[in-house]
Amino acid sequence: MDERFIRRMMSTMKCTVCGERYESGNVNVLGHREDVWFLSVFCPSCHSQGLVAAVIKDGKAPQIVTDLMQGEKAKFGAGNRVEADDILDMHAFLKGFDGDFSKLFAR
Ligand SMILES: [Zn+2]
Numbered sequence: 001m002d003e004r005f006i007r008r009m010m011s012t013m014k015c016t017v018c019g020e021r022y023e024s025g026n027v028n029v030l031g032h033r034e035d036v037w038f039l040s041v042f043c044p045s046c047h048s049q050g051l052v053a054a055v056i057k058d059g060k061a062p063q064i065v066t067d068l069m070q071g072e073k074a075k076f077g078a079g080n081r082v083e084a085d086d087i088l089d090m091h092a093f094l095k096g097f098d099g100d101f102s103k104l105f106a107r
Contacts, residue, residue, distance in 0.1 A: 003029045004024075005056075006027070006029050006037055006039065006054075006056065007024035007027045008024055009054075009056070009062050010022055010041060010052070010054075011024040011027065013041075013052075015041075015043040015045065015046060015048060016050070017043065017046050017048040018043060018045050018046035018048070020043060020044070020045035020046070022041050022042075022043060022044075023044055026041060026042040026043065026044055027039055027040075027041050027042075028040045028041075028042075030090055030091070030094070031091070031094050033094065035055050035056055035057050036053060037053070037055075037056050038051065038090060038094060039051070039052045039053075039054065040052075051090060052064060
């Protein structure tokens with residue numbers, strides 16, 4: 001699994017705000033924990049930005065676990081960009097995260 005594949009996979013996804021497709025150049029791989037990849041995406045069309053977690057396994061269609069843009073649509077729709085703090089939070093989260101999404105989302 002390499003970042004190029006992830007970017008290509010993400011370029012088939014559509015922006016949840018405006019419906020345009022992402023371009024592979026607008027996808028940043030933040031890191032991964034085993035099969036769970038964390039990505040930041042930037043829509044070239046409406047300039048919204050978001051964080052995505054996806055489970056990507058060899059030979060399987062990727063499964064988007066969470067798309068933070070959905071919940072923060074209003075925030076991004078208002079023209080705010082992802083703050084540096086948000087990215088730092090994500091990195092802190094990645095460091096401490098044990099990879100157990102079922103536990104994480106059971107809350
Ligand atoms: Zn968009």
